[in-house]
Amino acid sequence: MLYYLFKYLHETYQLPGAGVFEYLSFRAAMAVITSLIISLLFGNRWINYLNSKQVGETIRDLGLEGQLEKQGTPTMGGLIILASILVPALLFAKLDNIYIIMMLFTTTWLGALGFLDDYIKVFKKNKEGLNGKYKLAGQMVLGLIIGLVMFFNSNVVTREKSRSVEHISVNANGNSPSSNFSVEEKHSVKTTIPFFKNNEFDYAVLLKWIGDGYEKWAFLIFIPIVIFIIAGVSNGANLTDGMDGLATGTSAIIGITLGILAWVSGNIVFADYLNIMYLPNVGELTIFIAAFVGATVGFLWFNTYPAQVFMGDTGSLSLGGIIAVFAIIIRKELLIPILCGIFLAESISVILQVSWFKYTRKKYGEGRRIFLMSPLHHHYQKKGYPEPKIVLRFFIIGIALAITTIITLKIR
Numbered sequence: 001m002l003y004y005l006f007k008y009l010h011e012t013y014q015l016p017g018a019g020v021f022e023y024l025s026f027r028a029a030m031a032v033i034t035s036l037i038i039s040l041l042f043g044n045r046w047i048n049y050l051n052s053k054q055v056g057e058t059i060r061d062l063g064l065e066g067q068l069e070k071q072g073t074p075t076m077g078g079l080i081i082l083a084s085i086l087v088p089a090l091l092f093a094k095l096d097n098i099y100i101i102m103m104l105f106t107t108t109w110l111g112a113l114g115f116l117d118d119y120i121k122v123f124k125k126n127k128e129g130l131n132g133k134y135k136l137a138g139q140m141v142l143g144l145i146i147g148l149v150m151f152f153n154s155n156v157v158t159r160e161k162s163r164s165v166e167h168i169s170v171n172a173n174g175n176s177p178s179s180n181f182s183v184e185e186k187h188s189v190k191t192t193i194p195f196f197k198n199n200e201f202d203y204a205v206l207l208k209w210i211g212d213g214y215e216k217w218a219f220l221i222f223i224p225i226v227i228f229i230i231a232g233v234s235n236g237a238n239l240t241d242g243m244d245g246l247a248t249g250t251s252a253i254i255g256i257t258l259g260i261l262a263w264v265s266g267n268i269v270f271a272d273y274l275n276i277m278y279l280p281n282v283g284e285l286t287i288f289i290a291a292f293v294g295a296t297v298g299f300l301w302f303n304t305y306p307a308q309v310f311m312g313d314t315g316s317l318s319l320g321g322i323i324a325v326f327a328i329i330i331r332k333e334l335l336i337p338i339l340c341g342i343f344l345a346e347s348i349s350v351i352l353q354v355s356w357f358k359y360t361r362k363k364y365g366e367g368r369r370i371f372l373m374s375p376l377h378h379h380y381q382k383k384g385y386p387e388p389k390i391v392l393r394f395f396i397i398g399i400a401l402a403i404t405t406i407i408t409l410k411i412r
Helices: 002-013 018-022 024-052 078-092 098-122 132-152 203-210 219-240 246-265 268-274 282-303 312-329 333-339 341-364 376-382 387-407
Strands: 190-192 200-202
Touching (some): 078 312, 098 132, 132 219, 219 341, 246 333, 333 387
16 A cells, blocks of 8 residues: 555655655565564554453363463464554555465455354364364365466466577666566466476476367366465464464564565566576565564564464464465475475374374274374474474474575576
């Protein structure tokens, strides 16, 4: 909103300084600052309100050290994260940008889904919350909508490398576009694939066996993949949210990495230098992800050990879904297994634990376990590691995975 206001003031009245809103870097910085301020100011008031209403988390006794001390800690803190993302994004982003619209929709949709789950747990006193089938259905509907928009919307385009066009050097200000990229904006379902020389993969080739015109049926492959990624990452973040600050800090690290990837993918100079796919208008997502990082860091102020508030499903489902959709939009979803390695490990630990328990119970009459407890972070807690040490070490691993993700742009 402020972007349009100051653009009008700059063009109509030549207001000094109003033109600074044209710069992505300035608006991204303002989004971070604003989200931090909102999370810190609104967060403290929201926590006090939740305490006054005795909206506390019900903790099951799992035999973990310090677990029962968390009994009664306010939950539904995810609303702090949502407000700290949505307000700065609405203020500083271009709201006619299709990618911004998709991210705002994703945040609102999953925020509402998570809030419904938390509401049932807290106010309806139903520990199970929203039925898992309905939760998964909500994630699948979101995936279907995002997939359809990505495939059919005419504003979702790429610019591909074109060797037939003579290269034009960039001037000192970086304003002249490199014609290494074709002028034509093309609609495709290509994405970035790590460790391959051309660094690109077209989902449509999986249907090449159909014959001529196979490209128009690519949505049959693309949309199910989008649904799977959104549901998988969203639930992975939800499983990771089991220790103070773990999901929040991990998401912040992932968000910073996605911001870098969005910046270079939406800048024709950097995309040319890195020899990666150039995505027109996707750089605007830098504003959104800046608000995302500010919101997670601001929430970490209250959520770090010992936590004053838990995000609940309102926060965890939203964080995972935002990360998934953002990665899909910037065509980096195949980097998720590396970038979101913490989420992946947490999810796999649960799948392995449950599957092995059921298999051994059927075969031997007694269920056996691979881990002392799942998700993975509880396994280390059972082994006697202090919670802050586990969280910090997961952060270090997350940073290493983030750096590896960025390096994959050049390792082929």
